[in-house]
Each structure stands twice: as C-alpha cells, then as structure tokens.
Amino acid sequence: MNFDFSPDEQAFVAEVRAFLDEVAGWPDAADIMCPERESDSILADTPARKAFCRALAQRGYLGMSWPVEYGGQGKPGIYEYLLNEELSRVGAPLIGKGVGCVGQTLIRHGSEKLKREFLPKILTAEIEFALGYTEPHAGSDLAALKLRAERDGAGWRLNGQKMFTTSAHFADWYWLAARTDPDAPKHKGISLFLLPIRQPGITIHPIETMGEHVTNQVFLDDVFVADDYVVGAVNKGWTYICEALDYERFTFYTFSPLEQKLARLRALLCTRRRDGAPIIERPHVRRGMARLTAKVETAKMLQRRVIYASTLDRVPSIEAAMCKLYSTELHQEIADFALDALGPDGLIDKHDASAPMGGKWEWSYRATALDTIGAGSSEIQKNIIARRALDLPLTY
Ligand SMILES: Cc1cc2nc3c(=O)[nH]c(=O)nc-3n(C[C@H](O)[C@H](O)[C@H](O)COP(=O)(O)OP(=O)(O)OC[C@H]3O[C@@H](n4cnc5c(N)ncnc54)[C@H](O)[C@@H]3O)c2cc1C
Known part of the structure; x- marks a missing residue:
C-alpha cells in the first residue's frame, strides 16, 4: 500500500515550505512561528499573526476546498490538511475556525445574505470568530445548553452565559448556539446565531488554564440579534454544530x-x-x-x-x-x-x-x-x- 502524497500534493507542500522560509525572515517571525509552543491551535491574536493570516489569504491558501462559486478553488480537502501540517510544524497560526467551521457551515446551510456578507471576509482573513457552545452546565452534554433566545419583533433577545469561549478576547464575531424552543426535546430546540462580539450587553472575562491557553467566560444580557443573522433554519442548530465539531476534530x-x-x-x-x-x-x-x-x-x-x-x-x-x-x-x-x-x-x-x-x-x-x-x-x-x-x- 502506498501512503505517499501525489506529485501535485508534494509540490504544494514544497511551495508552502518555501513561503514559510520567507516568513522566517520577517522582523516579527518569532511571534508568528513558535515551534516550542504547547498548543496545536495557535491563535491569530497579535498584529503579526493577523498579518501572517492575511498573507496566507493573498497566496490563495484560505478556502482552497470551498466551491469556486464562493471564491474557493474546489480543491480536495487534503490541501487544507497539508497546509495545516506545515503551519503546525513551524508553530504558526492554523487555518481553522473561519475557513472550516464557520465557512463550511455557511456554505452548506447559510442564507445568501450571510454567505455574501461573511465568505469574502473569511477568504481575506479580515474577521476572526469565537465559537460559543459550552456553558457552565453544558459541555460534554452540549444539547443541555440553556442560553435563552426569545422572540422579539423581527429578531431574538439573548440572555445567559457561555464558558470556555476561546478567542472571545480578540474576535470580531460570535458564532453562538442558543435555545430557541425550551419546550422541544433538547436536541431540537437549538439555533445558531452570528453576532458582533464587541457590543453593549456582552461581557467577557478571561480564564487562565493550567496550560497557559487563555479562554473566556462570556455573559450576554439582553443582546438583540435580527432574524437575518440566524444560521440556517431555526431549531436545526444541533445538526449544524455536530457537523462543525466533526470538521474541527479533523482540521485542528x-x-x-x-x-x-x-x-x-x-x-x-x-x-x-x-x-x-x-x-x-x-x-x-x-x-x-x-x-x-x-x-x-x-x-x-x-x-x-x-x-x-x-x-x-x-x-x-x-x-x-x-x-x-x-x-x-x-x-x-x-x-x-x-x-x-x-x-x-x-x-x-x-x-x-x-x-x-x-x-x-x-x-x-x-x-x-x-x-x-x-x-x-x-x-x-x-x-x-x-x-x-x-x-x-x-x-x-
Ligand atoms: C483549551 C480549551 C478550549 C476550549 N475552547 C472552547 C471554545 O472555543 N468554545 C466552546 O464552546 N467550548 C470550548 N471549550 C470547552 C470544551 O468543549 C469543554 O470543556 C468540553 O466539551 C468538556 O465539557 P466540560 O468542561 O463542561 O466538562 P464536563 O462535560 O462537565 O465533563 C467532566 C468530565 O466528565 C466526563 N464525562 C462527561 N460526560 C460523560 C459521558 N457521557 N461519558 C463519560 N464521561 C463523561 C468528561 O470526559 C470529563 O472528564 C474549550 C475547552 C478547552 C479545554
């Protein structure tokens, strides 16, 4: 059995390595590439790392597996895997949340408006997302989440607390799961929302972990989200979350x-x-x-x-x-x-x-x-x- 990558895939790896050799000469290379760091998912949380992600975008390395109609290249997912392997080899920020969880879910289930608004910005590395699933009493049993989203005119009013939201301290948008139907069976009353994370009503407190990875508690107090920013169908959020989690386990x-x-x-x-x-x-x-x-x-x-x-x-x-x-x-x-x-x-x-x-x-x-x-x-x-x-x- 031959486990080698194809000549095209090997050529791609060589191209990425050449690019990373160039980055090693950048003045802030030490901030971007930290091979001794103890985390697979190094975050784009400094200006230098953000600039690096934009450089990845300019090279066409973001959204390689997305369909061409959404600005992608329609390449097999293996190219994203190979890219992430090379990035993690030098301890640089990986492509993940935006291109993977958020982008892939929007392509499959998002409205035309959400696709038009978010996909181009993901491809140019203009925005960062934080994923808000876990709550104080809903981690492994995620479907037990309680953060309430109640109908309010042409939108929803959100109240509750999230735990361990990585990236909340520097992200722009919050990809958030909330309970929209408290009377439905627990897997069936959940919806996914997109909302700006820096706005009145959202309070973020850092949590230091023993591994020095900073994550956050996030409190939402009467935060309004318009109907347009519900991802996919109301009460179908559980299906989308499961797909996105599988993707996260694959790419991260x-x-x-x-x-x-x-x-x-x-x-x-x-x-x-x-x-x-x-x-x-x-x-x-x-x-x-x-x-x-x-x-x-x-x-x-x-x-x-x-x-x-x-x-x-x-x-x-x-x-x-x-x-x-x-x-x-x-x-x-x-x-x-x-x-x-x-x-x-x-x-x-x-x-x-x-x-x-x-x-x-x-x-x-x-x-x-x-x-x-x-x-x-x-x-x-x-x-x-x-x-x-x-x-x-x-x-x-
Ligand atoms: C570094 C880090 C970053 C994270 N980033 C995010 C993020 O960005 N967004 C987000 O939403 N969440 C994030 N999380 C949260 C993470 O997904 C949860 O911590 C995880 O799902 C476990 O939930 P919990 O902490 O509530 O533990 P619990 O679910 O309370 O589990 C406690 C213990 O019980 C065990 N257990 C629970 N249920 C079962 C079962 N049915 N069978 C057997 N054993 C069981 C668990 O394995 C664990 O050992 C992050 C966590 C970490 C550590």
Whole structure:
C-alpha cells in the first residue's frame, strides 16, 4: 500500500515550505512561528499573526476546498490538511475556525445574505470568530445548553452565559448556539446565531488554564440579534454544530507536532547526562523511546485514515474521533515520559535558565491535558467510537 502524497500534493507542500522560509525572515517571525509552543491551535491574536493570516489569504491558501462559486478553488480537502501540517510544524497560526467551521457551515446551510456578507471576509482573513457552545452546565452534554433566545419583533433577545469561549478576547464575531424552543426535546430546540462580539450587553472575562491557553467566560444580557443573522433554519442548530465539531476534530489536530516533539526529546536525551552518562543509554529510556516511536507512527496512520475517509465525500466522524483520542493522549504520554526520563530537572519551569529545552517539558506536561478536553473530551470520543463504529448501546 502506498501512503505517499501525489506529485501535485508534494509540490504544494514544497511551495508552502518555501513561503514559510520567507516568513522566517520577517522582523516579527518569532511571534508568528513558535515551534516550542504547547498548543496545536495557535491563535491569530497579535498584529503579526493577523498579518501572517492575511498573507496566507493573498497566496490563495484560505478556502482552497470551498466551491469556486464562493471564491474557493474546489480543491480536495487534503490541501487544507497539508497546509495545516506545515503551519503546525513551524508553530504558526492554523487555518481553522473561519475557513472550516464557520465557512463550511455557511456554505452548506447559510442564507445568501450571510454567505455574501461573511465568505469574502473569511477568504481575506479580515474577521476572526469565537465559537460559543459550552456553558457552565453544558459541555460534554452540549444539547443541555440553556442560553435563552426569545422572540422579539423581527429578531431574538439573548440572555445567559457561555464558558470556555476561546478567542472571545480578540474576535470580531460570535458564532453562538442558543435555545430557541425550551419546550422541544433538547436536541431540537437549538439555533445558531452570528453576532458582533464587541457590543453593549456582552461581557467577557478571561480564564487562565493550567496550560497557559487563555479562554473566556462570556455573559450576554439582553443582546438583540435580527432574524437575518440566524444560521440556517431555526431549531436545526444541533445538526449544524455536530457537523462543525466533526470538521474541527479533523482540521485542528495535526500530526507534525507529535513527530517533532519526539524527535526533539530524542535529541535532548542523547546529549543530556545523568550520573555521568547520556540519559538515552538507560535501558528503560531506550525501551520507552522505541514504544513512543511506534505509537507516533500509529497516530500518523490514524490521521491518514481521516484524510482518506474525507476523500470519500463523507464527514469522517469515527476516524476523526479515533485520531483525536489517540493523538491527544499520546501528546500527554510523551510529556509524561519526558518528565520521568529527565528526573527532577524536567520539573524546572521556563522561568529558570537551567530548565532543559527552556522548560518545554514541564509546560508540555500541563498543556497537553487541554487538548484531551477541548472539542470533546477523550471519554466523549470513546462514546462516539462505541456508538458509531461498534453499534454499542448507550448505557447512561
Ligand atoms: C483549551 C480549551 C478550549 C476550549 N475552547 C472552547 C471554545 O472555543 N468554545 C466552546 O464552546 N467550548 C470550548 N471549550 C470547552 C470544551 O468543549 C469543554 O470543556 C468540553 O466539551 C468538556 O465539557 P466540560 O468542561 O463542561 O466538562 P464536563 O462535560 O462537565 O465533563 C467532566 C468530565 O466528565 C466526563 N464525562 C462527561 N460526560 C460523560 C459521558 N457521557 N461519558 C463519560 N464521561 C463523561 C468528561 O470526559 C470529563 O472528564 C474549550 C475547552 C478547552 C479545554
């Protein structure tokens, strides 16, 4: 079986790499490309990173898989995957929320007005979105969300609270799920809205996570949204959210950070010494590195299966759940192993100059927990696999 990419796809990767080499010469390159950062989804939250996203747009790298009639290039989704792999390899902001979740959903379900208003701005990287799904009592059980949207003339009045809205502190628009029919079964009374996130009635409070990823609580107090800004049909929001979440699991969890992390750990353990000898010479460290190398290869195969399934023109939900579960937990396992192998030195954090690799592994140990929770926790991925791949009944 040949797992190689086609000559066209390989040429595209070479083109992206050449572009990233150019960016490495930009004065603010260090802000844009941070390979040591401990998060797959580096946000476009500084002027330099926004300028970088606009440069991606100018190169035609945004919306490559969108239909030509909406300004896209009608290319297979694999090009977006290859682009994200290259971006995450150098720790640059990924394409995701706008082009992926919001853009793809609008193309499939949005009104002509919403398509005309938002799609061109997504393609030029002019606007940033925040996704408002989770609430204090609705995370894994997202359909239990309570934020109320009540009829008010030619629109809706929104009241309630969201939790863990990443990007709310710098985004322009809020992609928000609210309950429009409190009497319908819980999956059936939800609608999706688009609203400017900076307006009276919206209050944003930051939440620092243990992995240093900043996310937010958002409070909505009598915020009006006109009917035109309901996405798709009223009370059909659940279907759209599920599609967008599958897309998020597919595009946000790239493979190259795993491969790189292990290569860097290997290099470190080959040179760093404990008790007079390189750490790599310890038998349990060698065994551990061999085990992790095999697992990284497995993660690569799971990622390739997601890509293959997506070429069959269906949402690769089972494959994406397996890949997300396996690769996010493998990130944790590598960090855990690194701390064991490094001994007490591994616990020194980045503020201390003596920390190995600038404190990467201590940070990694804290940060890798986050990706096992965001976009559906590991337990939820297991539920998806049990139900959709194994046809097992729900037991709760
Ligand atoms: C870094 C980060 C960024 C995020 N960004 C966003 C964002 O931009 N927008 C947004 O809307 N949300 C965001 N989230 C929220 C995220 O989607 C939720 O945290 C996640 O869905 C889990 O929900 P919860 O935190 O309420 O935990 P809970 O749902 O309360 O779960 C608590 C624990 O119980 C387990 N559990 C729950 N239900 C089951 C079950 N049925 N079977 C087995 N185990 C179960 C979970 O796995 C977990 O271990 C983000 C989260 C993180 C960590």
